[in-house]
Amino acid sequence: MGTATGIIRALNSGIKHLAIKRFTLRYxxxxxxxVGDGYQFDPSTGVGIAGLKGRHMLFHDHCTGCQLCSIAxxxxxxxxxxxxxxEEQKQNKKSIMPQIDYGKCVFCGLCVDACPFYALYMTNxxxxxxFTKEGLIYTPAQLAVKPYLTQDSEIQITDRGATHG
Amino acid sequence: MTDIMPPGLALKKVDERIMTLNVGPQHPxxxxxxxxxxxxxxxxxxxxxxxxxxxxxxxxxxEYRNYITNVPHLExxxxxxxxxxxxxxxxxxxxxLGIEVPERAKYVRVICSELNRCIYTMYWLAIYGIFLGHSTxxxxxxxxxxxxxxxxxxxxxxRVTHAHFIPGGVRNDLPANFEDVCLRQVNYFxxxxxxxxxxxxxxxxxxxxxxxxxxxxRENAIRYGTTGSVLRASGVDYDLRVKAPYDVYDExxxxxxxMKEGDSYARSKVPWLDMMESCNIIRQALQKMPKSxxxxxxxxxxxxxxxxATVYKRVESGRGSLGCYIVSDGKxxxxxxxxxxxxxxxxxxxxxxxxxxxxxxxxxxYWSLNYWPVEADR
Numbered sequence: 001m002g003t004a005t006g007i008i009r010a011l012n013s014g015i016k017h018l019a020i021k022r023f024t025l026r027y028x029x030x031x032x033x034x035v036g037d038g039y040q041f042d043p044s045t046g047v048g049i050a051g052l053k054g055r056h057m058l059f060h061d062h063c064t065g066c067q068l069c070s071i072a073x074x075x076x077x078x079x080x081x082x083x084x085x086x087e088e089q090k091q092n093k094k095s096i097m098p099q100i101d102y103g104k105c106v107f108c109g110l111c112v113d114a115c116p117f118y119a120l121y122m123t124n125x126x127x128x129x130x131f132t133k134e135g136l137i138y139t140p141a142q143l144a145v146k147p148y149l150t151q152d153s154e155i156q157i158t159d160r161g162a163t164h165g
Numbered sequence: 166m167t168d169i170m171p172p173g174l175a176l177k178k179v180d181e182r183i184m185t186l187n188v189g190p191q192h193p194x195x196x197x198x199x200x201x202x203x204x205x206x207x208x209x210x211x212x213x214x215x216x217x218x219x220x221x222x223x224x225x226x227x228e229y230r231n232y233i234t235n236v237p238h239l240e241x242x243x244x245x246x247x248x249x250x251x252x253x254x255x256x257x258x259x260x261x262l263g264i265e266v267p268e269r270a271k272y273v274r275v276i277c278s279e280l281n282r283c284i285y286t287m288y289w290l291a292i293y294g295i296f297l298g299h300s301t302x303x304x305x306x307x308x309x310x311x312x313x314x315x316x317x318x319x320x321x322x323x324r325v326t327h328a329h330f331i332p333g334g335v336r337n338d339l340p341a342n343f344e345d346v347c348l349r350q351v352n353y354f355x356x357x358x359x360x361x362x363x364x365x366x367x368x369x370x371x372x373x374x375x376x377x378x379x380x381x382x383r384e385n386a387i388r389y390g391t392t393g394s395v396l397r398a399s400g401v402d403y404d405l406r407v408k409a410p411y412d413v414y415d416e417x418x419x420x421x422x423x424m425k426e427g428d429s430y431a432r433s434k435v436p437w438l439d440m441m442e443s444c445n446i447i448r449q450a451l452q453k454m455p456k457s458x459x460x461x462x463x464x465x466x467x468x469x470x471x472x473x474a475t476v477y478k479r480v481e482s483g484r485g486s487l488g489c490y491i492v493s494d495g496k497x498x499x500x501x502x503x504x505x506x507x508x509x510x511x512x513x514x515x516x517x518x519x520x521x522x523x524x525x526x527x528x529x530x531y532w533s534l535n536y537w538p539v540e541a542d543r
Contacts, residue, residue: 006369013363014301023308032315035340039322046463048337053322072466075234108237108328109336114466122322155315157353162312 025164031151032164038123039109043116053107055125056100058143060085062119065094072114079104080111085140097140102128123147183210188527190218196538200515200531204524212519214512220542227502231467232258235499237328242506242540244325246285248277249482250540251330253489254502256411256478258332261493263471264462270334271412272454276347277320277329278480279443279450283354284313285483286436289535293433294365296528297374302365309357312350319343332468334461344451355444358437366434375429379518379530382427389514392507393485394439394535398424398431405481417449429526432533436483467497484508484535508541 025032036051065082073080082096091097098111098120112120125147130136156165182205189199197218203211223242227235239254240247252274259266287310294302314324319340321327329336365371381391386399396403404421406414422438424431472495479488485507492501511534518530 003369006367006372009363010365010368010370013360023311034322035319039337045459047459047461050320050337050340051322052318068466072234075230076237106237106326107323108326109322110234110237110328110466113336155312155350157349162350162353 020161021163023162023164025153030153030164031149033151033154034124038121039112040121041109041112041115043118048109048113051122052124052126053109054123055102055128055138055147056098056111056143057121057123057146058098058140059119059121060091060097060140060144062117063092063097063140064117064119065092065096066117067096068114068116069098069111069120072110076108076110077104077106079106083140098143099140100138100143102136102138103133124149124151182206186524190215196542198538198541200519200527202519202524202527207523207525209519209522209524209527212516214515216509216512216538216541218542219539221539223543224502224504227499229498231497232262232332232470232499233464233466233468235502236331237326239502240326240328242504242543243285243483243537245288246281246483247325247327248274248281248330249285249480250487252278252411252480252482253478253487253504254491255330255332256480257476257489257491258499260476260478261470261474261491261499262332262464262468264333264464266334266412266462267459268413269338269455269458270460272450273320273335273339273460274330274412275414275417275450276447276454277317277327277335279446280313280317281327282483283440283443284310284317286440287313289436289483289532290361290433293529293532296532297371299365299368299371302361305357305361305364309354312354312357316343316347316350319346331461331464333464334459336461338460348448348451351444351447355441358440361437366437372430374526375433375529375533376426378429378522378526379432379533380426380428381432381514381518383425385514385517386427389517390510391485391514391534392510393481393483394435395432395511395514395533396485397422398435399427400425405479405486409479411478411480413450413453416453417446419446429529429533432535433529436535469497470495479505482507484537484540485511504543506540506543507535508537511536512541 034052038051039053040049067082070080070082079101080098083099085091085097153164156163183203186202190197199215201213202209240251243250287306291303291306318324321329381399383400386396402421402423406419422435470493474493477490479486487507488505490503491499494500
């Protein structure tokens with residue numbers, strides 16, 4: 001193949017893309033859809049349930065304050081600290097619950113694997129940016145809130161290429 | 166050389182003409198790494214790669230963590246290839262802990278491993294494109310990589326650092342309806358990477374820049390101990406997935422791509438051919454995978470070992486054979502973890518390839534060696 005033909009073929013394969021829809025998505029308006037409600041773990045079978053490893057969610061009525069999540073995090077990120085919870089909140093005997101510092105968390109989900117009481121799961125919330133370091137520390141009360149999410153964009157594959165529909 | 170130059174142009178003696186250049190430690194595209202080159206005019210006369218700027222002490226860190234908590238940090242050296250970089254450690258830890266892996270988990274691992282190999286190779290290809298000034302070849306692989314990242318995100322819940330492999334299997338089962346989505350996106354991915362031939366691999370500009378530069382002969386490739394695509398580009402048919410199959414690779418039909426030239430062009434083309442082979446392996450694995458069953462052997466968060474043991478396991482990663490040597494003294498933490506990384510082995514060939522080349526050919530030779538600085542330093 002000659003040099004000129006090769007260059008024309010290369011340009012031609014790029015020009016074809018003028019007729020193809022764009023693949024990228026407009027992020028703050030459109031958001032990717034994930035499977036499930038986030039990464040969860042079933043201690044009875046020892047197998048996780050597929051989902052995004054985003055911010056955690058803590059179920060206060062299940063948490064016993066056993067610190068297993070904090071111990072699991074020790075070798076990874078040391079992001080989980082056990083803190084005293086106020087009297088008016090639902091609490092366990094020890095009245096301690098995990099507080100997670102998302103400035104340190106690596107979102108590996110080993111704390112979820114360690115919890116034997118179905119108390120700690122992960123959610124699809126990944127937008128955790130904050131102006132201060134303190135804003136990244138989530139107290140047990142903040143972790144109990146279920147995030148409100150609108151995520152509906154998925155990869156669509158058609159004859160004219162792939163798009164985020 | 167001073168003798169052949171015209172009298173007016175013969176400036177100085179050879180020793181005084183040679184200039185030392187520091188390429189790096191910061192440069193766009195990869196981790197920090199310095200190449201000290203000595204040039205005579207436009208030609209490289211000596212080259213001294215200087216890795217070590219991104220040393221993180223991963224091996225030492227592994228001695229203070231148990232077999233489970235080692236997982237998230239041991240995949241950090243190559244986050245794009247995080248399943249493969251963790252694979253030998255997980256295989257070794259399973260032998261030390263004495264646990265069996267369910268059959269379905271082995272197939273899930275193969276699928277994740279091949280998806281990660283493609284994700285890594287696409288990133289590598291994007292950087293190779295931009296190293297050579299080919300902006301389209303930066304945009305296309307970086308975009309098409311998203312198809313596979315999306316699949317890995319569905320499986321593991323994270324885009325790059327998956328922490329999905331664990332001693333005893335994988336963290337979670339495949340989501341519902343994954344087989345169809347995977348097949349659709351992998352087929353489209355394969356169709357897309359075939360389009361790269363016209364824009365990149367058959368492009369006369371790329372061919373003129375990479376052909377016959379940095380030629381590594383078959384004998385030298387074996388002598389320097391190179392591995393992976395660099396070795397296969399020099400005509401040595403060596404792939405651990407075929408030569409020493411691990412997990413269920415012996416049940417799959419794996420074909421290796423070999424090129425004889427040993428130049429930068431061959432080294433840049435073999436990973437691209439390997440990606441198509443990876444798509445084949447994923448399709449086979451999806452077909453042969455048991456439709457149901459457990460994917461993880463139940464294990465405590467701090468598992469006990471059976472006693473003192475040493476184990477060496479190796480896998481074929483995106484860059485070549487990656488080994489992990491684990492010594493256990495019977496405690497819950499490993500006594501020593503040593504990684505034998507392909508990046509460092511490929512780096513050893515670099516000084517010999519660059520001598521005599523033009524300085525402008527350095528990026529094409531450097532990045533074609535499939536070298537990832539962070540993995541070499543680990």
